[in-house]
Amino acid sequence: MKCFTMPEWAWFKLNEDAIENFANDYKKFLCEAKTERETVKYLIKEAKRYDFKPIDELEKLSVGDKVYATFRNKLVAMAVIGKNPVTKGFRIIGSHTDTPRIDLKPAPLYENSGIAMLKTHYYGGVKKYQWVAIPLALHGTIAFKDGTVKDIVIGEDDSDPIFVIPDVAPHIGGKKQESRKGTEVIEGEELHTIAGNKPIRSEKQDEKDSVKKMVLKILEEKYGIKEEDLISADLALVPAFKPRDAGFDRSMIAAYGQDDRVCVYTSFRALIEQEKPEFTAIGLFVDREEIGSAGDTSINSMFFEYFITEIMRKSAAGTNIDVLIKAFTNSRAISADVNTVVDPLHGDLYDLSNAGFLGKGVILTKYTGRGGKYSTSEAHAEY
Known part of the structure; x- marks a missing residue:
């Protein structure tokens, strides 16, 4: 009888040149896609290189067609039409495009003690003390x-x-x-960022808010932005670090945003390599997971149902409720998100016989939740 053993090293099963090439492409993606908008923009740009088209441009869908739809530039769904009728179900993999960050408030700019500051509101499950005294970059969109x-x-x-x-x-x-306490070493209201320290030149010796006025002058002259434009803007601070190899052996990647862009990128790569799958393959890349999947660009919006309905209609399967329910019932889905692996400094936090280990392959999570599997979604024995 053979006993269950620990997972084997993935390094011994995979081609190292292929690993290196994939990792280099992945690092380029992480460098280019630091917000959910940038992630969606990247995915669409790359998908077009593989002949994906907006689903609105096609009246009819056939086997092998590659389509996508996006909403508010923060959410995108992509599909490769399969050989089986869509009523036989879809093969779906979902991941999220957002990651913890520091958002600017609608009226962020103020001056205190001769320093211009930006008020912020942290987004997602951040350890607040990790965000101080590091270089940050400002990413966003202004309408x-x-x-x-x-x-x-x-x-x-x-x-x-x-x-x-x-x-x-x-x-x-x-x-x-x-x-x-550790969670309170830096409070949320202490996450304001420095925006400037140079006063604007004025005939008044002690002009009020002279540093803030200088920042506003730079914003308008260099970027065409006025203070009132900030009210409705989507602006966020993210670490200004580039992805780097980690360790003497360069076996790991240190980078911002790998929750959940590692799953976004790997599932996207798998999808675009499909040509004529047995079942219609769908990649769903959603926003707002870090804050409980609330909002019209999250998985809880009606966008996914809209995308499925469009596929059904353009595949001549119909869109009545019976047909849709049949298609959903026959579908299979994977929720792709990051897992922790055993930390050698904190091994007491893990059940070592049921934990993931770095470098030893993909982690399958049967259930999440807490306290007696409260609020969990558990995978069935059958896929």
């Missing part, structure tokens, strides 16, 4: 009064300025921080 829309990225190019959330100096902050 102007005349209807034009502009994407901005400040802090990624070596010639750009970066932004920093200040931390209190250790020799004066002991009493304030050392008595706090």
Whole structure:
């Protein structure tokens, strides 16, 4: 009798040149896609290279057709039409395009003690102390009064300025921080970032908000942005780090945003390589997972149902409720998201016989939830 053993090293089963090539492509993706908008933009750009077309452009779908649909530039669904009728079901894999970040508030800019600051609101499950005293870049989209829309990225190019959330100096902050719990070392309202320190030249010696006015002057002259334009803008601070190989053996990738863009990228690559699958293959790349999947670009929106309905209609399968229910009932889906692997410094937090290990293959999670599987979705024995 053979006993169950630990997973084997993936390195011994895969071609190292193929791993290296895939990893290099993945790092380029991580460098280019640091927000959900940038991720969707990247996916559509690459999908078009593989003959994917907007589903609205096709009146009829046939085996091998490749289509996509997007919503608000933050959510995209893609499909490769399969050999079996769509009523036989779909093969679906879903992942999320958003990742923890620091959003700017609608009216962010103010001045205090001669320093211009930006008010923020953290997004997702961040460890707040990790965001101070590191270089940050500003990414986002601004919609102007005349209807034009502009994407901005400040802090990624070596010639750009970066932004920093200040931390209190250790020799004066002991009493304030050392008595706090780990989750409170940095409070949410202490995540404001420095925007400038140079006052605008004026005939008045002590002009009020002179540093803020200088920042506004730069925003308007260099980027065409006025203060009121910030109110409706989607602007976020993300780490201004580039993906890097980690370890002497370069066996790991250190980068921002791998939750969940590692699943976005791998499932996307699998999808675009499909030609004529047995069942219609669908990749669903959704927003807002980090905050509970709320909002019209999340998995809980009606966008997925719309996309499926369009596929059914253009495949001549019909869209009445009976046909849709039959298609959904016959479908199979995978929810792709990151898992933790055993941390050698904190092994007591894991059930080692049921945990994932770095470098030893894909992790399959049968259930999540907590406290007696509360609020869990558990996979069945049959796929």
